[in-house]
Amino acid sequence: MVRARSEERRADILRAALEVIAERGYRGATLGSVAERVGLTQQGLLHYYPTKEALLVAVLEERDRWDTSGGRDREGWRLDLMESLVEYNAMRPGIVQTFSALLGESVTDGHPAREFFTERYTQVRASMADTLRQEFGDRLPGGLTPERAAPLVTAVMDGLQYQWLLDPSAVDMPGAFRDFVRLLYGSDAPA
Amino acid sequence: MVRARSEERRADILRAALEVIAERGYRGATLGSVAERVGLTQQGLLHYYPTKEALLVAVLEERDRWDTSGGRDREGWRLDLMESLVEYNAMRPGIVQTFSALLGESVTDGHPAREFFTERYTQVRASMADTLRQEFGDRLPGGLTPERAAPLVTAVMDGLQYQWLLDPSAVDMPGAFRDFVRLLYGSDAPA
Structure with missing residues (x-):
């Protein structure tokens, strides 16, 4: 109780x-x-x-749980869900700013959020590779293995967020992410 | 004098x-x-x-000048030079950490480095699009226009740096960047 x-x-x-x-x-x-x-x-x-960092890390963990679970089953990091997630992120600059600022700080020596982000990325890459493998098998249509695509998907999401936060009117974050997903599909890209 | x-x-x-x-x-x-x-x-x-921020911004500006100028002429952000640059970055974690930490801070409200990064990305995207257009014309072999490829190239470079700084042994930053460049080349990719 x-x-x-x-x-x-x-x-x-x-x-x-x-x-x-x-x-x-x-x-x-x-x-x-x-x-x-x-x-x-x-x-x-x-x-x-x-601490403020402990609270913000807990918020980001909770967000990850929500963002990667759809309906009754856990959905993981499916590519089409990722596109929707980036669209959704473009409507919530506050949490994206918090994520991006804390990620930036976390790469400095001894930062309290460093362990969280290190483990997060280990899990995100592994879970994304699993999900891509279920969807595409051993190789995505554009030629990459799931294990080599996963860090790139993650990098594009994170990297676009910085450009978008700095200059929202200059960067179409969801459109740019969709461009990237089409590259992963290679010549099999849906129109 | x-x-x-x-x-x-x-x-x-x-x-x-x-x-x-x-x-x-x-x-x-x-x-x-x-x-x-x-x-x-x-x-x-x-x-x-x-201020410390003013000094670090000056260091990053100077680095950008060096990184994008080869030999006698300015080379801009050519793709093959970018691959070499990412390889070089993988040998200098200190400056990459400084760039990434300051970029992270800069997206918060009123940060002294915000203007620098906003203008930097405007210039980087424009200069990269120009260089890609000189190399490929109106469309890259993988299908994107130079203007749509530029923010993605930048995002991948930045995003990979965070993953690599947090866990250098888990992320092959130059290899992942080469994977991405191959996606830009589409089925015309050099072996």
Whole structure:
């Protein structure tokens, strides 16, 4: 019962954090503003998430869970779902900004989010390769193996986000991602 | 004469900053350590570069100038040169880490490097599209126009850097970039 209440409280905090991120972006998403939104003191919030980084990592983990699960079954990183995901991301700059800023920080020495991102990418590449293999077998129509396509799909998604965040009107993020998916399909590309 | 000395001093500072970045990475590249390396007081260094961000942006601008100029003529962002550049980057994690960390920070509101990166990408995309058009005409063998290929090339380079910085042994950055270039060549890809 205590455990259930605590889980519920964590879910409330993550929802509140997501709202604050959507409204105020990475810099505005302070522990204080999230605590206020969810009706906790800052001290109370620290009991669940001891740092801003820990809270944001939890938000990003939760987002990954939502983004890769469709309907009853886990769907994994299917290419057509990825296209929809990039379209969806283009409508939520706050969380994309938070992801991109934290990813940028995480590559510096000793950053608290480094382990999360390192493990995330290991899992994303493996899960994406699995999903591509189920869809295409040992080789995608454009010629790459699933294992060699996976880091590229991930890189294109991440890299486009930086260009789009800096200059949304200059970069058609979903269109560019669809261009890339067509390259993976090679001459078999759907029109 | 005074101008020439000042330009020379700036060049010395950027060289020193590049050395410190190579040795100590993004976090270690403090104004104090760069000042010490070049034989200035920190106050003296601030006369040339008032903040760490201003200094790092100047280093990244200088790197872009070197990276895109070969021999006597400016070469721009030619695809085969890009492959060599990614190979070269895989041997200099310090500067790649500095670029990636600063790019990550720059997408947050009001960051001092935001303008630099926004303009950089505008220029990189335009220059890359020009170079691709000179090489391939209106359409790359894989089917994309130069203008639609340019943001993807840039995104793949940037995105792979994050995965590689987090886990160098798991990501063959130059190999993955070559895979992507082969996709751009489509079925005309050199073996």
